[in-house]
Amino acid sequence: MKRWGKRERLEATVAGEAADRPPVALWRHWPVDDQRADSLVRATLEFQRAYDWDFIKVMPASNYCIAGWGAESRWVGNQEGTREWGARVIREPEDWLRLPVLDPTRGLLGEMGRALVEIGRAVGEEVPFVMTIFNPLAQAKNLAGELLLPHLRQYPEAVRAGLETITETVLRAIEAYRGSGISGIFLALQHATYDLLSEEEYRAFGRPYDLRILEAARPFWFNVLHLHGNHVMFDLVADYPVQAINWHDRETSPTLREALGRFPGALIGGIHRWETLLRGTPEQIRAEVRDAMAQTGARRWIVGTGCVTPITVPWGNLRAVRDAVEEIA
Numbered sequence: 001m002k003r004w005g006k007r008e009r010l011e012a013t014v015a016g017e018a019a020d021r022p023p024v025a026l027w028r029h030w031p032v033d034d035q036r037a038d039s040l041v042r043a044t045l046e047f048q049r050a051y052d053w054d055f056i057k058v059m060p061a062s063n064y065c066i067a068g069w070g071a072e073s074r075w076v077g078n079q080e081g082t083r084e085w086g087a088r089v090i091r092e093p094e095d096w097l098r099l100p101v102l103d104p105t106r107g108l109l110g111e112m113g114r115a116l117v118e119i120g121r122a123v124g125e126e127v128p129f130v131m132t133i134f135n136p137l138a139q140a141k142n143l144a145g146e147l148l149l150p151h152l153r154q155y156p157e158a159v160r161a162g163l164e165t166i167t168e169t170v171l172r173a174i175e176a177y178r179g180s181g182i183s184g185i186f187l188a189l190q191h192a193t194y195d196l197l198s199e200e201e202y203r204a205f206g207r208p209y210d211l212r213i214l215e216a217a218r219p220f221w222f223n224v225l226h227l228h229g230n231h232v233m234f235d236l237v238a239d240y241p242v243q244a245i246n247w248h249d250r251e252t253s254p255t256l257r258e259a260l261g262r263f264p265g266a267l268i269g270g271i272h273r274w275e276t277l278l279r280g281t282p283e284q285i286r287a288e289v290r291d292a293m294a295q296t297g298a299r300r301w302i303v304g305t306g307c308v309t310p311i312t313v314p315w316g317n318l319r320a321v322r323d324a325v326e327e328i329a
Helices: 006-014 037-051 093-098 107-123 136-154 156-180 199-205 207-216 256-260 273-278 282-296 315-328
Strands: 056-058 129-134 184-189 224-227 244-247 266-271 301-305
Touching (some): 006 301, 037 107, 037 315, 056 107, 093 156, 107 129, 129 136, 136 199, 136 207, 156 199, 156 207, 199 207, 256 266, 266 273, 273 315, 282 301
Parallel strands (some): 056 129, 224 244, 266 301
16 A cells, blocks of 8 residues: 655645545644744654644744844743733834844744754654744734734824835745745734724735735745634635635634635645534544535545644544544545
């Protein structure tokens, strides 16, 4: 029987071709460990060795990309593994104009670049890995907090200037990270939702910057788009040049079945991260995987959750996800 490699399995799935089984991947934050390259590398590789996912999503904390602008954060025990923000960097509209372009080889940006190099050395060609990139609007939100949306509507040119600076920093980071061997980027969008913006606003303040980043990532072979939240603008971004898309499919529309006809690449999802992965049983996890398989026909589908795995998920439930795809095979 043919032995499938992880890249081969992913590429077949993206193309809509038959593979030995659906790919599977979960990811979680590594609080405290995610502030240093060596400890993040160790946690990431131990998680991969334990569950043998088909790709690794490298999980720096969201402060890694904005700490260079003076953003303060701390770990206080959040169940998702995320950090709490201190005083915001952006307090006045003029502050957007004062942001400098950051050097991606210094500070936490550089620290995470070194983590990528070490992960690449450890996994080689065997395990694909993607780097988490928060899109410019998401970074702007973390810089300004609740002031972002009022500033965006009242001082649009100031916000655009800030988004330009953030985008240029991201582009430089992607170029710096390229030599690590990453397979792609995982571009996280947090404002492509009708709960926060209109489509017109996202076309003005989100989409142009997203597409510039994805153009820089085009040479990679496995770029992933994540839509965070409910009531997402799925169709507005369905033409983004990525190989896979991830959203909270068990919590908001579209369903996996609906999305198959609206996006040409692979769909990542199928498992409810709170109700099933965290609070459910292995049997409920297997049932949800079977339901997702029925929705997709195991075509262009990567088994996963709609967002980050809570850090309190029982190990047995993580193992149940991994075992479920072997049962499909």
